């Protein structure tokens with residue numbers, strides 16, 4: 001059904017408009033009471049519960065950052081069965097992002113190219129939404145209903161010069177750490193000029209150290225802190241990040257963000273070049289994402305969490321990432337191609353795999 005709608009309707013409209021249409025539909029269905037039905041249909045089985053980062057997660061599979069940048073649709077998305085939802089990237093100041101069009105489908109590769117550029121409402125606007133969501137999540141938990149873990153992913157405001165990046169991240173940290181189950185420092189989006197230079201150890205060390213202590217101070221508890229890295233880092237740089245994470249006692253790493261590479265695509269090269277600059281996501285990313293996961297797992301103790309993301313489509317893909325040493329797994333692009341019951345299929349397939357042992 002979704003595949004038919006995707007082919008006949010969505011592929012004819014601008015991808016960003018289609019995204020907003022889907023979100024509006026989901027929110028509307030939530031408002032008119034369909035959320036309870038969806039929740040019953042999609043709720044992950046209790047057997048999928050796992051412990052990571054000091055919390056219980058209803059399923060190892062969650063929604064990657066970028067889908068709900070402003071925390072406007074967390075509860076409707078939760079009814080689809082995600083074990084966690086990572087909101088953001090949120091920046092200190094609100095910003096419009098890059099000019100449109102800035103999101104492109106490569107249907108043949110079931111991939112996306114985006115140069116959204118952290119379009120978001122800013123930390124101050126997002127905070128009260130998350131306060132409200134946390135209250136609702138607590139209520140859901142108390143009544144034994146499905147309640148995902150909520151992560152908050154922060155990035156640098158575009159107009160802030162790179163040398164002032166730490167202060168910019170700290171504004172978001174102080175505002176959002178108190179309302180986050182875990183916090184992610186995103187230094188890997190290809191769409192904010194210079195951002196990925198923050199992955200250099202000399203810049204990353206002071207940034208992560210400052211965010212870590214500010215987060216705990218602001219929240220008056222330990223807020224698990226993770227760093228999200230790019231697939232385009234050289235192996236030696238991945239190793240250096242792992243060493244830094246160990247050194248600082250960081251809680252984990254998210255690997256990976258989108259790639260700037262255009263290799264191994266099957267789409268028409270003209271279509272690919274017409275899309276222009278941006279981050280590529282989808283199955284084409286899977287191989288490098290797995291390589292980075294394997295490297296990180298070899299370098300990091302089991303107590304350091306790894307969230308694997310990049311090209312995950314099926315329950316088998318999720319199981320493979322877990323077997324390779326991931327503690328949790330995320331996806332984004334396949335949601336666009338597979339539709340609202342994608343998470344349900346993944347969770348069911350994971351439950352079946354667990355049962356068959």
Ligand SMILES: Cc1cc2nc3c(=O)[nH]c(=O)nc-3n(C[C@H](O)[C@H](O)[C@H](O)COP(=O)(O)O)c2cc1C
Nearest residue numbers: 064065066089114256257281282310311331332333
């Ligand atoms: C349209 C779009 C927007 C994204 N925005 C963000 C973002 O704001 N912050 C971030 O950390 N990652 C962002 N991502 C990257 C995803 O979270 C994920 O790391 C990447 O897409 C690889 O996973 P996938 O192949 O399952 O999509 C975005 C991805 C897409 C497709």
